Amino acid sequence: MSTPGSANKREPRRFISGVVEGFYGRPWTMEQRTELFKREEKWGLNTYLYAPKDDYKHRMYWRDLYSPEEAEQLIALISAAKQHNIDFVYAISPGLDVTFSNPNEVAALKRKLDQVKEFGCSSFSLLFDDIEREMCPADKEAFSSFAHAQVAITNTVYQHLGEPETFLFCPTDYCAAFCTPTVTQSSYLNTVGEGLLPGIDILWTGPKVVSNKISVESIEEVTSVMRRPPVIWDNIHANDYDPQRILLGPFKDRPSELISKLRGVLTNPNCEFYPNFVAIHTLATWCKATAEGGQRDVEMDAEEQDPYYSPQKALTLALTDWLQEFQSTAQPGGPCPPAARLKKESSDEEPMQTDMGESSYVPGPGDNPLYTAEPLTLEDLRLLSDLFYLPYEHGPTARAMLQELDWLKNNSAAAAAETGQTQEWCSRAQQFDDMCEAVVQMFNRLSNAPNRSILYDLYNYICDIKSGVGLARTYVKRLGGQGRPSFNVMNDDPEPWGFRGGLSGEFQRMLPCHGNRDLFKHPPMTAVYCIRPYCPADKVEVQRIFREMQKQQMAQPPLICDGLSAGEIPPSPQCALVLEDDIGMCGYALALTDAKPAAAKIQRAVSGSVFEDFPSLITIQVLARVTDPSPARRMVGQLLSSIRSSGSRGAFCELRHSDRRMLHFYTKLGSFTPLKMAGLPQDIITMGTGL
The missing domain is CATH 1.20.58.240 (STAT; domain 1)
Known part of the structure; x- marks a missing residue:
């Protein structure tokens, strides 16, 4: 067995930089992968990790050898990578169902990797991500822990392959969020760090599966536990977890100071191949940021936070190069030349013809001008x-x-x-x-x-x-x-x-928390409000609020609801709420399931047809210090629910034209619409809602 000190004989080792094809979904085509190798070579990256989850013989059927047809494709792919000086790393994921203590299982894993080695591959990776942690009875008897089992099989395979220069191990706890109770106190990660042979590199995604930021301190911490600097498997541009997202921003929030503290960085980007131009291009710019004697792609200004790398400048550089790609028709699946156009033919035998030799259509003076596609900018x-x-x-x-x-x-x-x-x-x-x-x-x-x-x-x-x-x-x-x-x-x-x-x-x-992780945050509420049922002791405070709101209105005829707010008419059962903030009561909402007696009390003439459709009355007032409309909306919603439970078909409210605030409130609710009622005083408007 090698000792920790023997790793020095491998120095200096080049910084691993490149791309993981490790997402869930449709794998990239052989043509796209070959195009990737060309781009990596052009941009100064050096590694491709083959780990598509949809290759069954990579994960689900890992024991099965590749067929002659499949072998031919992999041989061609490995050869293409070598032609462009890209290290092809073949990854296998046996963790779904492997029995670590079974010699036949270990032999099957060796046999599979030996086959890939015969294809010309010299770099390998064992992945134990996204699997159950529970061991079968045979493994529990043979190994002291899950980590111990993984370390044993990984070391065995690594040595069987002749301790290759590049051999990557992905732990089950591959980010800080998975470590219990912490990174430094994780028994799993400490076992992996102590037990894995020093020539084996460990993959790590950072603080989370999809890490917002990766700090120098966090890498130093995990390095001390792993006994080696990690290779970052970066999911910042991954989109396989959300079919409505694609990530086209720059590689960022990883300080260039990390480069000297890492074994490497591999981006696991979008499932879609072509939009990954920005992700891979900006990663390449980042990787070259601190290269001594190397040519940096962008020069930093004195005021830049990172003295070696600017995400915005890297993005501009990537988009400038990407614009040229958009103008190219050489990509697979590109359109026909402009001359090949569909034209109307009398014969059905040859619907596709070229217009070579024919004069172009010229619109007449009164015709629509020809549509011209503006170029992308x-x-x-x-x-x-x-x-x-x-x-x-x-x-x-x-x-x-x-x-x-x-x-x-x-x-x-x-x-x-x-x-x-x-x-x-x-x-x-x-x-x-x-x-x-x-x-x-x-x-x-x-x-x-x-x-x-x-x-x-x-x-x-x-x-x-x-x-x-x-x-x-x-x-x-x-x-x-x-x-x-x-x-x-x-x-x-x-x-x-x-x-x-x-x-x-x-x-x-x-779900109750929907929206609380939106990237765009609404301004926080400045107060916490409490809605509770009205009780007789609240009558004085309700009257006070009513009088205060009355002062803000011009002289006017009485409303049907005035008697309700003034305490002259009690609200219907279960139809009264009060609103409180940290100062005290700041609003109320009251209702009558049958408004006819209140209308008769002020001698308001209301047609029978209106009361038939809208028999109930609602009134609400909140003080001016309540700037958030949400509590008032909730009170209205609760009142309408209670009114509906009483069997009422609808509810109405009366407002004065001068009460702009409440008019705006009811209009914004959307459910209340103006009602036509004969005999209303000039200053009063009635709005109703069906239940």
Whole structure:
């Protein structure tokens, strides 16, 4: 057995840098992998780890040898990697069902790796990620722990293969979040660090499976436990866990100081091959950041946080190179040359013809001009990256759009008119519309880009964001009074594209914490509110709030609900709530299931048909210090539920035109609509909702 000190004979070892194909889903094609090797060589990366979860003989049927046809493909792939100076690392994942103590199982693993070695592969990896930790009875008898079993089989295989220069081990606890109770106190990780032969490198994803940031301190900590620096398996650009995400932002939040403290970094990027241009390109820039005597791709400014690497400069460099790829038609699946166009033919035998030798169509003076596809720009790609940035961060433009939409929503045109901010609202609405239009134009130019291979990998994502932006754009226009009534988006019977996510979306919206991990956070509430049932002792406080709100209104005729708020008429059972904050009572909501007696008391003439459809009355008031409308909405919702339980068909409220605040509140609720009632005093408006 080797000793820890023997690892020195292997020095210096090159820094491992490159790509893992380790995601769940459709594997990349042989042509795409060959293209990857060319790019890695061009950008200065040196490693490819073959670990697609969908290769059954890599994971589920790991014991089975490759067929002659499969062997031919792997031989060609390994050969292509060598031609481009890329270290092809073959990974195998026996952990789903291996019996570690069974000699036949160990022999099967050796036999499989021997076969791949015969293909020309000289670097290997054993992966024990994403498996159950429970051992079978035979293994429990043979090994003191799960970690002990993994260490034993890994060391055996490593030595059987002749202790290859590159041999990677992925532990079951491959990030800090999985370590119990901590990284330094993890018995599993300590066993792995102590037991694995020193020539074996260990894969590590960082603090989490998908790590937002990886600090120098965290790597120093895990290095001390593993007894060797880790190779980072970086999932920052992985998207196999969410079919609605693709990550096009730069490699970031890994300080370049890490390079000297790591054995290497491999990115496990998006499932889609072509959009990984940015992820791999920026990783390559990062890897070259501290190279002594090497040529850095970007020069840093004095004010940069990292003196060797700027994510934004690396992103610009990647997008500039990617733009050239979009203009190419040489990729597999590229479009036909412009001359090959479908033309109308009288014969059905040859529907596809070229228009060579024929004059181009020229529109007449009154005809529509010919459509011309505008070329894709660097700004388009920068916007695309901003919209699909990173797991924990939106790009600058995306953040700006969310912030503008939030402000426009919370300061609607109607509210802005009351406060004299109409000009600001309209100006910001136009800015938001301009940003939405930029997304649409980006979509159009992407759709007409010559390289269809990249487009097809992106198409579902850009269609989805275009649709989402379109919905937001329409909503803002409606807030500004520009919406078209016939536009069927945000009404009671929307088209399927008006609501997102299908069944998965419905499940999420039913869960209590849905939305609490959104990257865009709404401003935190400044107060905690309590809603509780009204009791007789609250009568004085309700009257005080009623009088205070009355002072803010002009002289007016009485409302039916005034007697309810003033304590002259008791609310119906289960139909009274009060709102409290840390100061005290700050609002109330009261209801009568039958409003006829209250109307008769003030001699209000109400037609019988109105009371037939809306027999119940509701009133709500909150003090001006309550700036969050959510508690009032909850009180209304609870009251309407109680009224519905009493058998009522509907409820109405009376408001004064001068009470702009409550008029805006009921209008924003969406369920209350104005009612036509004959004989109403001029200053009063009635709104109702069916139950």
